[in-house]
Amino acid sequence: MAHPTTRRIGRGVITLLAVLVLIIGCGGGADTAPSPPAAPADPAVVSTATGAVRGVVAPDHRFFGGLPYAAPPTGPLRFEPPAPPASWGGVRDATRLGPRCIQDIGDLEMGRQTDEDCLRLNVWTPPVSNEKRPVMVWIHGGAFINGSSGIYDSRWMTTRGDVVVVTINYRLGALGFLAHPALGAPGAVGNYGLADQQAALRWVRDNIEEFGGDPDRVTIAGESAGGMSVCDHLVAPGSRDLFRGAIIQSGPCQAQLPLARAERISVDYARDVGCADPATAAACLRALPVNRLRDPVDYFRIGDDALSGPVTGTSVLPVDPMVAFAAGDAARVPVLIGSNRDEFTLFMALQYLRGQPLPASDYPRVLAQTFGADAAAVGDRYPLDRYGGSAPLAYSAAVTDGEFTCVDERIVGDLGRDAPVHAYEFTDRDPPMPAPFRTLPFPVGASHSLELRYLFDVGGAPALTPPQQVLSDHMIDYWSAFVRTGSPEVDGLPAWPEAKDGRRLSLAPDAVRVTDDFARVHQCDFWADLRR
Known part of the structure; x- marks a missing residue:
């Protein structure tokens, strides 16, 4: 494929x-607590x-x-x-x-x-x-x-x-x-x-x-190619002992x-x-x-x-x-992993805005181009009529499931055998984005990279709504707790269990909750069968 x-x-x-x-200070006697180091003369x-x-x-x-x-x-x-x-x-x-x-x-x-x-x-x-x-x-x-x-x-x-x-x-x-x-x-x-x-x-x-x-508490983290890089560091010999957690x-x-x-x-x-x-x-x-x-x-x-x-x-x-993950040969460190509900719609949106829409008549062609001999089976699983006749939405759903979410689920299963893994799905389907993305004939939804606006100040985007700001605060609290302790447990927030029995945290405004239907929603059994 x-x-x-x-x-x-x-x-x-x-x-x-x-x-x-x-865009370790000097201490007194054995019973005396060490003196704290002096603050630098100039913190800059x-x-x-x-x-x-x-x-x-x-x-x-x-x-x-x-x-x-x-x-x-x-x-x-x-x-x-x-x-x-x-x-x-x-x-x-x-x-x-x-x-x-x-x-x-x-x-x-x-x-x-x-x-x-x-x-x-x-x-x-x-x-x-x-x-x-x-x-x-x-x-x-x-x-x-x-x-x-x-x-x-x-x-x-x-x-x-x-x-x-x-x-x-x-x-x-x-x-x-x-x-x-x-x-x-x-x-x-x-x-x-x-x-x-x-x-x-x-x-x-x-x-x-x-x-x-603290050089002994380093967590590596990244998104998209950065997330793929984190996977590489989990198995690369030269990366061992340089981190103790991964996102x-x-x-x-x-x-x-x-x-x-x-x-x-x-x-x-x-x-x-x-x-x-x-x-x-x-x-x-x-x-x-x-x-x-x-x-x-x-x-x-x-x-x-x-x-x-x-x-x-x-x-x-x-x-x-x-x-290496399947063989149990990855670094045995806590992992926080997740994907977005509608990963691939962003790219279809950009293609549309560049004047390259995907009409329904081209759907079989792009499936063949992407999935080769499996195109017909993918088309049967992701028929246009299930997506209101929208080829961009049908194609995006297939690529989201086949190349992002079900890969995520496979990694969860492999790494979770040997180390604690906590999984999430970002599900805010109305995140802030530039105005042109709201003029499309299909919704972008919770697409690739849009969760970053909740963790980093990327500037220039429409402001978060009050419920989205609360979600942003929760996500920062969860992520930073994981960086501190290797577990995203935060007092006062919904508990985030390890990713066993299909459990993962769904992240949406006013709806942070544990779900267990991720693999079913994204048809991961189908994609696993294609790999065999």
Whole structure:
């Protein structure tokens, strides 16, 4: 079955977000309690392993932006694992976000504020205290071709949740995932973006205590491509011991490419950019102007769309995470995982707004394009008349179930054998979104990425209604409790049980409740039969 996790997904999420944001002290004797460490003279200044930085101090939080966690991956370091950053003297300015990594050619900002020297991260902290706070490291989505750490203003999680939040950039597209065999030893090519994420986690381990964070309580989290990255870190050897909990939001974790296929595609990519000779391909690719590499390497397809992404069978990611999960070979840490009720409608909405509607007469064609030999069976399960004759809604339901929600359910079952797993479904079917999305002939509903507005201040969106604001507060409370303790249990809120016997928390305004019909609603038995 073809994977409908595509450039449309990356561009869809980033298009929507771009609309929303165009942005041990010394003790006394044995019976004497240790003295608390003295507060820093200037809470805006923090010393890291490579030098001091000056951030921004607000009444309820601190912010440090654009911190380098690796050397610029340029020149001879292009298509190499991340190298340690250089030290600096004096105090480095950390009051602004750093540049975005090089984006796909469809970047709405036309490449502005991008740079190949982009391996930076941002830190949001509560006010200075003697207490070490738990840490959430956020990995952005965007189909591994777009996106950046700067979209996710984390003040809400920091101020309400009382946790430290780190958001990271990582190399994207060809620069992050090209797997040409000339670029390294066998099995050591590709996954530069995934290795960047590991380098950022090591930076957190080594530096976060200086920002008031607890390096022994780090939770990795991400949505879409970021959620897929979290799945990879659960099984990647280089990620072990760098975190103690994981949050997977709308992660299509089955969309990994084996090394042999990635190498063939990468050789063709190199040929198309003028580096066809295997003997000189590595030097040629490293010498190209970076704009020649903005078009991402295409690994996963749906129709004419594709995305870049991690490569399995490599030194960074030896085993496909879905295979490792089934075999019980993942890190045994608490996991919070979930998906949205109507994941794929966002992409159909964007297609419609671009003047490319999906008429009912084209429904069989797009099913064949996406599901191949299984198209007829999928069409029987998702007939147009069940969706009011709307091909966008029928197609979205099929892709939502086959490639998001039932993958989520499969991961819950596999990981839940060995570690605590808590599952959710975001079900607010009238979330805030830009006005054009309310002019469509079909509802967008609780679609891909729309839960992010409840966790992060992405700005520019219509205000949450009072019930939605309550839901946002509840979600931040649940997420931050999980980051603190590995369990999303919050006094005064509905109990969130482990995901056993099909139980998961449904998140909607005025209706946070436990359900047990997720697999039935999303027809997961049907999709499991197709995989056999």
